[in-house]
Amino acid sequence: MSWWNEFPSMNTATLRAVKKSIDESFRGFTREYGEYIELFFEPLKQFLIWSERIMLNSPWPLVILAIALIAWLASRNLRIVIGTVVTLLLIGYFDMWEDTMKTISMIFVCTIMAIVIGIPIGIAMSRSDRLQSVINPILDVMQTMPSFVYLIPVVMLLGIGKVPGLIAVVIYAIPPIIRLTNLGIRLVDKDVLEAADAFGSSNWQRLKNVQMPLALPTMMAGINQTIMMALAMVVVASMIGVQGLGQPVLKAINSQYFTLGVFNGLAIVGIAIIFDRTSQAFGKRLQKHQEVVHG
Amino acid sequence: MGDAKESPRISIRNLYKIFGKNPEQYVDLVKQGMTKTELNEQHGHVLGLKDINIDMPAGGIMVVMGLSGSGKSTLIRHINRLIDPTAGEVIVGEEDVCKMSPGQLREFRRHQTAMVFQKFALLPHRTVMDNAVYGLEVQGISRTQQLERAQHWVSRVGLAGFENNYPNQLSGGMQQRVGLARALTNDAPILLMDEAFSALDPLIRMDMQSVLLDLQKEIRKTVVFITHDLDEALRLGDKIAILRDGEVIQQGTGQEIVLNPADEYISSFVKEVNRGRVVLVETIMKPLAEGNPGEGPAIAIGTTLEEAAKTMTDANVGKAHIVEADGKIMGSLDIHEVISSMVTPIGHDDAIAAE
Ligand SMILES: Nc1ncnc2c1ncn2[C@@H]1O[C@H](COP(=O)(O)OP(=O)(O)OP(=O)(O)O)[C@@H](O)[C@H]1O
Ligand SMILES: [Mg+2]
Numbered sequence: 001m002s003w004w005n006e007f008p009s010m011n012t013a014t015l016r017a018v019k020k021s022i023d024e025s026f027r028g029f030t031r032e033y034g035e036y037i038e039l040f041f042e043p044l045k046q047f048l049i050w051s052e053r054i055m056l057n058s059p060w061p062l063v064i065l066a067i068a069l070i071a072w073l074a075s076r077n078l079r080i081v082i083g084t085v086v087t088l089l090l091i092g093y094f095d096m097w098e099d100t101m102k103t104i105s106m107i108f109v110c111t112i113m114a115i116v117i118g119i120p121i122g123i124a125m126s127r128s129d130r131l132q133s134v135i136n137p138i139l140d141v142m143q144t145m146p147s148f149v150y151l152i153p154v155v156m157l158l159g160i161g162k163v164p165g166l167i168a169v170v171i172y173a174i175p176p177i178i179r180l181t182n183l184g185i186r187l188v189d190k191d192v193l194e195a196a197d198a199f200g201s202s203n204w205q206r207l208k209n210v211q212m213p214l215a216l217p218t219m220m221a222g223i224n225q226t227i228m229m230a231l232a233m234v235v236v237a238s239m240i241g242v243q244g245l246g247q248p249v250l251k252a253i254n255s256q257y258f259t260l261g262v263f264n265g266l267a268i269v270g271i272a273i274i275f276d277r278t279s280q281a282f283g284k285r286l287q288k289h290q291e292v293v294h295g
Numbered sequence: 296m297g298d299a300k301e302s303p304r305i306s307i308r309n310l311y312k313i314f315g316k317n318p319e320q321y322v323d324l325v326k327q328g329m330t331k332t333e334l335n336e337q338h339g340h341v342l343g344l345k346d347i348n349i350d351m352p353a354g355g356i357m358v359v360m361g362l363s364g365s366g367k368s369t370l371i372r373h374i375n376r377l378i379d380p381t382a383g384e385v386i387v388g389e390e391d392v393c394k395m396s397p398g399q400l401r402e403f404r405r406h407q408t409a410m411v412f413q414k415f416a417l418l419p420h421r422t423v424m425d426n427a428v429y430g431l432e433v434q435g436i437s438r439t440q441q442l443e444r445a446q447h448w449v450s451r452v453g454l455a456g457f458e459n460n461y462p463n464q465l466s467g468g469m470q471q472r473v474g475l476a477r478a479l480t481n482d483a484p485i486l487l488m489d490e491a492f493s494a495l496d497p498l499i500r501m502d503m504q505s506v507l508l509d510l511q512k513e514i515r516k517t518v519v520f521i522t523h524d525l526d527e528a529l530r531l532g533d534k535i536a537i538l539r540d541g542e543v544i545q546q547g548t549g550q551e552i553v554l555n556p557a558d559e560y561i562s563s564f565v566k567e568v569n570r571g572r573v574v575l576v577e578t579i580m581k582p583l584a585e586g587n588p589g590e591g592p593a594i595a596i597g598t599t600l601e602e603a604a605k606t607m608t609d610a611n612v613g614k615a616h617i618v619e620a621d622g623k624i625m626g627s628l629d630i631h632e633v634i635s636s637m638v639t640p641i642g643h644d645d646a647i648a649a650e
Contacts, residue, residue: 189416189419191412191414191416192416192417192418192419194377194412194416195410195412195416195417195418196429197377197404198375198377198404198408198409198410198412198487199404199405199410199429199430199433199481200402200403200405200430200433200434201401201433202401205433209418209429209432213420214419214420289419289420289421289461289463
């Protein structure tokens with residue numbers, strides 16, 4: 001009755017052999033193709049470096065002005081703009097400007113990547129129930145897998161640095177935009193689609209004129225969540241060499257500098273609130289046509 | 296606007312539509328006489344349409360009537376194939392719509408048909424004007440042309456000044472007229488109107504009926520018009536078909552249906568109708584002896600009793616004579632006959648005797 005009290009697990013030697021052979025073959029793969037993979041991600045790296053350089057090399061008043069302008073254009077809300085400016089001034093005053101710029105630049109690039117990859121996947125998913133049933137469980141795994149776990153293969157493939165960090169962040173943050181693009185398109189009123197069909201819309205016209213505009217508010221909610229998740233992941237990704245506000249936090253944990261940790265943590269909260277309010281206000285503005293409901 | 300091209304006729308042949316998982320499987324059962332209720336209870340499928348055969352006149356208005364759930368919307372959606380039939384053919388002009396490839400179907404929908412929807416189906420994120428131009432935009436017509444052509448119809452349906460409003464800033468009746476403007480702007484030879492006037496107040500409704508009749512005088516589109524209102528059906532319809540439970544129970548001209556209702560169901564439909572507007576003078580005229588010049592004013596064949604009564608009372612006479620288009624004298628009319636036919640139902644026998 002030993003199997004009753006103790007789980008009949010695979011014997012230790014076999015298990016070790018299995019794990020080892022998987023690791024070995026992955027390492028082999030890395031050794032063989034690592035170079036090409038790095039080459040493949042080279043443009044991404046350049047993009048990252050370029051955006052970081054712009055943020056860091058521009059004079060700080062210009063950067064604040066630019067961010068305030070973007071916040072205004074997206075939200076048309078003076079309170080959000082004032083909040084943004086005050087937050088950035090405080091961050092600068094407490095000497096976290098450089099790290100904050102690095103983090104914002106990272107979030108910017110990650111969000112763009114997530115949108116560029118996520119929206120087409122979401123659209124494809126909305127058009128095929130079969131694809132949806134394949135992708136949904138993958139997204140579930142991506143969202144529930146502890147984020148540290150997929151740092152491992154990324155690091156094995158690409159080493160430590162910006163690009164692997166970016167990939168890890170995008171993988172972590174992309175599910176909401178995919179899911180909500182899919183959902184938004186599927187929720188478009190059947191009657192309206194029928195009307196678009198009745199006038200002879202092609203698939204592309206249908207997507208461009210009806211599905212995308214009507215799904216946009218939902219997609220915007222996905223983008224908002226994606227940004228928030230990217231921000232959360234940036235701290236974790238500092239473990240594999242992503243620079244920015246995460247690094248001091250990591251240092252604070254290792255050396256038990258409470259104040260350092262709190263300050264940088266608050267800076268992250270600050271920019272999170274800026275991103276959140278701005279993108280939400282933008283999403284609201286997209287729904288303007290639904291505001292004045294008659295009858 | 297609109298080229299002089301003839302509008303096509305539409306023939307629906309042996310059309311069946313069953314809703315459910317395996318519709319093909321049950322067509323034969325339905326053909327053998329299974330009813331809508333039996334199909335639903337025994338097999339969980341809904342019988343939408345059963346053996347529909349209708350010839351819709353080219354360049355005329357075909358009215359479809361029937362109670363809620365009788366299959367009117369389902370039928371009209373077959374004409375531009377928003378719904379695929381389970382069996383049967385929908386022939387427009389020379390072509391079977393059901394056999395078109397996706398590309399052909401798209402072209403057909405763009406250039407041959409325009410539709411007004413029962414539930415309006417406006418694009419909520421677009422203004423009135425941008426809704427109205429949708430059909431032309433899809434066709435790839437220049438923006439200036441789109442706006443010019445749409446403006447005409449937006450104004451004609453009484454929405455001038457609301458061009459930049461969003462649909463949910465408008466009342467139900469106004470939204471319905473946006474749908475109307477959108478379809479009319481498309482200027483297609485076939486116009487499909489699913490309860491297109493149902494949300495309008497009586498005044499605007501009359502006005503929109505006139506729009507449609509005026510349009511028919513100029514262009515003669517093939518119109519399929521669904522309505523619950525018999526007076527509307529009789530005013531507009533060159534031909535009327537009445538559906539029940541997915542089957543056509545009677546089709547014919549307004550007068551044929553009012554004078555000879557096929558069964559109780561249709562009798563109850565036509566009981567309250569204003570006969571003076573439906574029954575034509577030739578139906579009740581008395582034959583005249585050869586060479587008799589006839590008394591009173593000449594009234595053309597095809598005139599309704601109401602109009603004839605008006606002509607006779609205006610002229611202050613009790614008798615009139617009926618003439619054909621070429622002036623040949625057909626018969627005589629007595630004002631007492633006219634009035635009694637308008638107020639009392641014409642018996643089955645009288646109608647036959649008159650034919
Ligand atoms: N997609 C569908 N799936 C299942 N049943 C359907 C579907 N569409 C219509 N039906 C059924 O077909 C029948 C006819 O519906 P239809 O909408 O054509 O009625 P209608 O005559 O237009 O009614 P109304 O006057 O209320 O608009 C109904 O019994 C309805 O339940
Ligand atoms: Mg209907």
